[in-house]
Amino acid sequence: MDTPITELSITLTRLRTGWQSRRPDYAQRRDDLQRLRDALKRRLEEMAETVASDFGHRSRHETLLADGMTVLNEIDHLRKHLRRWMKPTRVGVGWRFWPARAEIRPEPVGVVGVIAPWNYPVNLALIPLATAIAAGNHVYLKPSEHTPRTTEFLRSLLAEAFPADRVAIAAGGAEVAGAFAALPFDHLVFTGSTAVGRKVMAAAAPNLTPLTLELGGKSPAIVCADFPVEQAAARLATGKWFNGGQTCIAPDYVLIDEGRAPALAAALQEQVRARYGSLADSGDYTRIINDGQYARLENYLQDARTRGLQVLPLGEHGMPGERLFAPTVVLEPGDDALVMQEEIFGPILPIKSYRSLDEAIAYVNAHDRPLSLYPFSHDRGSVEKILRNTLAGGVTVNDTVLHFGINNLPFGGIGPSGMGAYHGRAGFDAFSKALPILWQPRRAGSDMLKPPYSKVARFIDFIIR
Numbered sequence: 001m002d003t004p005i006t007e008l009s010i011t012l013t014r015l016r017t018g019w020q021s022r023r024p025d026y027a028q029r030r031d032d033l034q035r036l037r038d039a040l041k042r043r044l045e046e047m048a049e050t051v052a053s054d055f056g057h058r059s060r061h062e063t064l065l066a067d068g069m070t071v072l073n074e075i076d077h078l079r080k081h082l083r084r085w086m087k088p089t090r091v092g093v094g095w096r097f098w099p100a101r102a103e104i105r106p107e108p109v110g111v112v113g114v115i116a117p118w119n120y121p122v123n124l125a126l127i128p129l130a131t132a133i134a135a136g137n138h139v140y141l142k143p144s145e146h147t148p149r150t151t152e153f154l155r156s157l158l159a160e161a162f163p164a165d166r167v168a169i170a171a172g173g174a175e176v177a178g179a180f181a182a183l184p185f186d187h188l189v190f191t192g193s194t195a196v197g198r199k200v201m202a203a204a205a206p207n208l209t210p211l212t213l214e215l216g217g218k219s220p221a222i223v224c225a226d227f228p229v230e231q232a233a234a235r236l237a238t239g240k241w242f243n244g245g246q247t248c249i250a251p252d253y254v255l256i257d258e259g260r261a262p263a264l265a266a267a268l269q270e271q272v273r274a275r276y277g278s279l280a281d282s283g284d285y286t287r288i289i290n291d292g293q294y295a296r297l298e299n300y301l302q303d304a305r306t307r308g309l310q311v312l313p314l315g316e317h318g319m320p321g322e323r324l325f326a327p328t329v330v331l332e333p334g335d336d337a338l339v340m341q342e343e344i345f346g347p348i349l350p351i352k353s354y355r356s357l358d359e360a361i362a363y364v365n366a367h368d369r370p371l372s373l374y375p376f377s378h379d380r381g382s383v384e385k386i387l388r389n390t391l392a393g394g395v396t397v398n399d400t401v402l403h404f405g406i407n408n409l410p411f412g413g414i415g416p417s418g419m420g421a422y423h424g425r426a427g428f429d430a431f432s433k434a435l436p437i438l439w440q441p442r443r444a445g446s447d448m449l450k451p452p453y454s455k456v457a458r459f460i461d462f463i464i465r
Contacts, residue, residue, distance in 0.1 A: 002172035005179045011168045012183050015111045015138040018165025023108060024136045026086055030079055032133050035161040037075045040126070044068045047122055047153060054121070054147040056287040056323050062243055067122035070405055074127050077407040077424055078134040085134075085428050093438070096463050097446075101439045106432040108136030109210075110186035115177060115200065117192045118144035118289055119246040119345075125154055128189045128212075129167070131427035137187075138166050142180045145173040146289055178203055185209050187431055191248075192216075193343070194416050212420035212430055215413050216343045218252040219370040221400065222360050222386055223264070224377035225257040232256075232376050233267030236349070237275065239374070239400025241327055244286035245347035246293075249372040249394070249401050252343060253350040255360040261351045265312055265329045268349070272314040272327055279315040279326055288323040288346065297325055297346040303338040304330050357382060361389045369393075371417035374400050393417050 003011075024032070040047070048063040088103040112132035116125035121143060129139045141158070143151040148171070155169045170180055181188065181203035190200045191214040204211055223232045240250050256264055276282040288294040304311050310331040318324025327347045333340050339350045354360040364370070373392035375383050383397055393413035396403045403409055404423075412421030422430050440446070445463075448456045 003170040003176055005176060008170060008176075008179055008183060011170070012111060012140060012185070014165050015140055015168055018163075019108075019110055019138045024133075026083060029082060029134055029136060032162065032166070033075050033079050033082075033130060036126070036130060036133070036158075037072060037079075039157050039161045040068070040071060040122075043153075043157060047150075050149050050153040051121060051147070054118075054149050055289055057283075058243070058286045059284045061284065062286060063122075066120055066243065070123050071126045071130070073405070074407060074423070075130050078130060078428070081425065082134055082428075085425060088437075097438075099441050100444060103437050103439075105435045105437060106135070106429065107435045109431060109433050110137060111140060112137045112431055113140050113142070113180065113183060113185040113188040113209075115142045115180065115188070115190040115192070116144060117248075118146035119243060119248070121147040121150040122154070124191045124214075128191075128422055128427065129158075131422055132187075132189075132431045133167075135428050135431035137431055140168050140170065140180075140183075140185070142170045142172075142177060145171070145177075182206070187212070189422070190214065197418070212412070212422060213418045214248070214411070214422075215371065215416065215418040216248045216345070217368050217370050217413070217417040218340075218343055219249055219372040219374070219392070220364050221251040221254045221374035221376060222357075222364070223254060223256040223260075224357065224375070224379065224382045225260075226379050226382070227376040227398070229256075229260055229263045230267050230270075233264055233271055235376075235399045236374075237268060237271040237327075240349050241275075241285070241347050242401070244288055244325065245327075246286070246289060246345055247401065248343075248345075249404055250345075251349070251372075251374055251400050252370075253340065253352060255352050255354050255363060258353045258355050261331055261353050264351055265331065268327070268329060269312075269314050276315065279324060280318055280322075285324070287318075288325050291323065293346070294323045294325060297344075297348060300339045300342075300344065300346075300348055301328060301330075304333060307334075307337055309333050309337060357385060361386060364390050368416040369414045371413045372396070372401070372403070 048060045051063045052058040088105045091102045093100050093102045114128045125141055125143055132139050143154055151171050158167045181200045184207040187210045188204055189212045194215045197213045197215045236251055276285050279285050301311055312329040313326050315326035317326050325347055330339050330350045333350045369391050371393040373395045375386040375397050377383050394403045404411055407424040410421035410426030411423040412418050420430055
């Protein structure tokens with residue numbers, strides 16, 4: 001059931017009042033995180049079945065890994081390091097301000113809003129939620145309308161773990177999401193497309209709400225001449241076809257040295273056979289979330305065929321209504337093709353050739369800075385050349401997507417692929433106010449710095465040296 005828009009501000013007030021009446025201390029934060037962990041751990045199988053029902057079919061193991069393990073792992077990391085992160089940090093004041101002392105305290109900001117997407121509907125809801133809880137905040141969550149069963153699962157799960165004045169959920173479509181983004185949060189996290197991210201930013205602007213935007217874009221892989229094509233295919237296949245390609249950090253297109261594009265396509269074909277056999281009979285191949293997304297992907301291929309591009313299906317599409325979209329390669333598309341203009345967010349993989357590494361780097365730099373970048377080379381010099389001359393939200397070298405799962409690495413984009421970062425300490429800091437505090441003793445040099453300055457001129461001359 002959709003949340004009435006009139007209830008949004010009422011719920012935010014309830015959350016803020018609850019936070020102001022008792023700001024969470026260390027013990028409460030750890031207890032909150034443990035209750036969330038215990039509740040999710042007990043209901044992992046229910047979670048997998050619920051998410052699969054929203055997708056039509058989703059690999060159980062992919063859900064357990066991406067929406068189960070990652071959340072549990074992040075909660076464990078938060079609990080392990082929370083006491084240390086909460087401690088004030090002493091900083092020097094310099095001799096001119098002696099004997100004062102100074103410190104920086106991480107203080108919770110209040111109520112954090114989280115707008116989560118449909119592709120990893122538990123992961124991308126609960127990781128920012130858990131991180132905001134660890135930082136001492138209350139949370140208002142808006143899941144995607146495209147996964148309504150998972151939304152109800154999250155509503156039940158969070159009601160089991162938290163009181164109503166600490167965590168709440170809003171449900172609904174674009175109208176509710178727009179009103180939600182316009183609420184005066186103390187911080188707002190949005191994960192989704194760049195186009196919608198712009199709307200969220202505009203809605204939050206009147207309140208000057210601090211934002212963390214985790215957006216998308218076209219994340220490239222650069223396969224260098226020294227890297228074995230079969231190994232590249234295996235690692236690209238994992239990142240590209242996990243969750244049916246519906247991953248914001250999936251490799252969106254591949255740049256490979258001239259002459260090896262057909263070999264990479266053939267190696268990817270072998271990966272389909274080895275991993276899935278018959279796609280229709282495989283329990284490990286995830287379906288496209290809805291008919292609209294399926295039609296969008298079909299349109300990309302139709303556009304490519306119309307342009308005379310070589311389109312290579314690596315398996316059979318499913319029957320009408322099944323939303324089974326086979327892994328597909330598009331060879332040598334130009335920038336005018338739709339697959340090179342928009343984030344694909346599906347199992348289509350364009351492959352483009354380059355004549356030199358400089359050309360590949362120039363191609364990446366001629367486009368928006370990506371959310372992720374994947375250099376493939378066993379030559380350290382080639383990898384360093386790519387890293388020195390490009391900039392992305394995050395990088396995995398010689399593999400794909402794995403940097404997302406490293407707790408100690410901040411996750412976030414740059415420019416059109418996002419702003420801000422979270423995960424681990426980066427998230428704790430993002431959802432905290434670094435409060436600077438100067439402690440002045442009973443007697444201090446500042447007591448002398450007042451008119452008439454003629455009486456302390458020599459002292460002033462001394463301290464400004």
